[in-house]
Amino acid sequence: MAHARSHIGIDLGGTHVRCARVDAQGRILAAERRQTSQAGPEAVMRQMADLVGRLREPGTRGVGIGVPGAIDAATGTVLNIPALAGWGHVPLAEAVSRASGLPCLLENDAKAAALGEWRAGAGRGCDNLAYVTVGTGIGGGMIVDGRLIRGIGGLAGEVGHTHVTDSSEPCACGRYGCWQAVASGTALAGRARAAVAAEPSSRIAVLAGGEAVTAFHVAQAAREGDERALALLADFARLLGMGFANVQHCYSPSRIIMGGGMSALFDLLQADMASALRAGLLAGFPPAEILAAELGDDAGLVGAAMIAAEIE
């Protein structure tokens, strides 16, 4: 009997290593996760080899790994992972390939997620799409003319750190004015905390119940019709839409797919994001359709497996 073809996707994160076996249509057939070892690359590579060994089947053809940092895709080398110590110039693909006997490719994690949404999510059939992940930060992966663009170090699409404003709180990167500094979930939560400090009896404060206010408390208050929360979200959506206009000028997609934790707020943001996108576009750019990602946290896993499928 012929074995059904499958590929392994690995999503290397600062807290978890996730691994899945994925079929040719991008469906997850089986998945496991481990807390990411903080003992350095060798230990993490052993975790990966173990997970691949547990999940592979006779029809498994290769392994793709999404990496939260800069890589050299041609040599399969991790150049730098800001969130994990000791990951300068690590030949990760070769190590996993040697341990598993399967071919292995690397991809930047946001790009892997873009590929997942393109092949199996909200981007199916669309050859020009921008995937923008909005969570604690903002990242991106761009499909242009039917290809995932990478650039030097696989860093093309790092739109979260483009400078878009003269006035912002400091960004996580230490600079000012980044899109991420004003339009990430972190930025929204910061503005919500300031609002709560100014008005401690507000609905947002009540929902937070003494815990740190997050974007999700704002969303909950907004769904109850709270004016303050609705105003915070309208402003957040405007800042996202402004950045989507930049994304459209840069890559000219027909769809912009919003992923990441903040995509849970998509229905609350959609109309204002679309207005801001239209307002920000040069004549001659029909506005891209803004869609919520479909695969959620699995986009990067599925996309990493799709990278592996490219080997053949």
Add this chain to the structure above:
Amino acid sequence: MAHARSHIGIDLGGTHVRCARVDAQGRILAAERRQTSQAGPEAVMRQMADLVGRLREPGTRGVGIGVPGAIDAATGTVLNIPALAGWGHVPLAEAVSRASGLPCLLENDAKAAALGEWRAGAGRGCDNLAYVTVGTGIGGGMIVDGRLIRGIGGLAGEVGHTHVTDSSEPCACGRYGCWQAVASGTALAGRARAAVAAEPSSRIAVLAGGEAVTAFHVAQAAREGDERALALLADFARLLGMGFANVQHCYSPSRIIMGGGMSALFDLLQADMASALRAGLLAGFPPAEILAAELGDDAGLVGAAMIAAEIE
């Protein structure tokens, strides 16, 4: 005797139609120009057919046309040219091909110039480069992973109209905050005029001699060591370098090539542009090398011919 292979490049501009026969190395063998007919597309297409007829030789294999607007490259249709009336949905490639009997392809003009610099100018041998033209406006053409990226309507790379600041004079597009509104030659000239109005005896004013102050008067005063002019150029270079950092985050090139009229000021701007680029980059992006374009006004012509060479 075998005829040497060549291609025809056409650069369609608001004021001139330029045409050249170009060899496989990107050298211009012969060139002519005409004032662009304002009588509409039919008249311009006759100009193009006439120029192709004059310049073609037996070894000429095809025609490429750079268009200052949106195109559908797949069908060879001009979608919209802001600077010329009547150019909505014009099947330009088919018309020129029928008149000349040669295959014909279209490209956006900034992208054609990028291709010219890539194949025959400052970008030779570099598979990740950003070409940014800085003149009255700012345009761009991006080579990523060894391919010119196009996007819907061939509009990818329109970095001049990305929003980068909260405070600007109005942009030519009617909006505020575009990179072009603060870092084009027009923007520099505007700031120089304000400086001259405040200080009518300044060296810049003397050089302008009662004519409208331009960026070139500023450059001339700066070359003479004028402090006011040097300060204006330092600020201009900072704004260019800030935008180059955005370009690098978006496309991750190893070279950024500056073309357009302002590239005549390259030596005056280079050090400050490089500092601003470094200051604007996220950790993990080694700064791209910033270079002046080599082909000047001919980049678009040569690149259009290179487009034609792609047909084969």
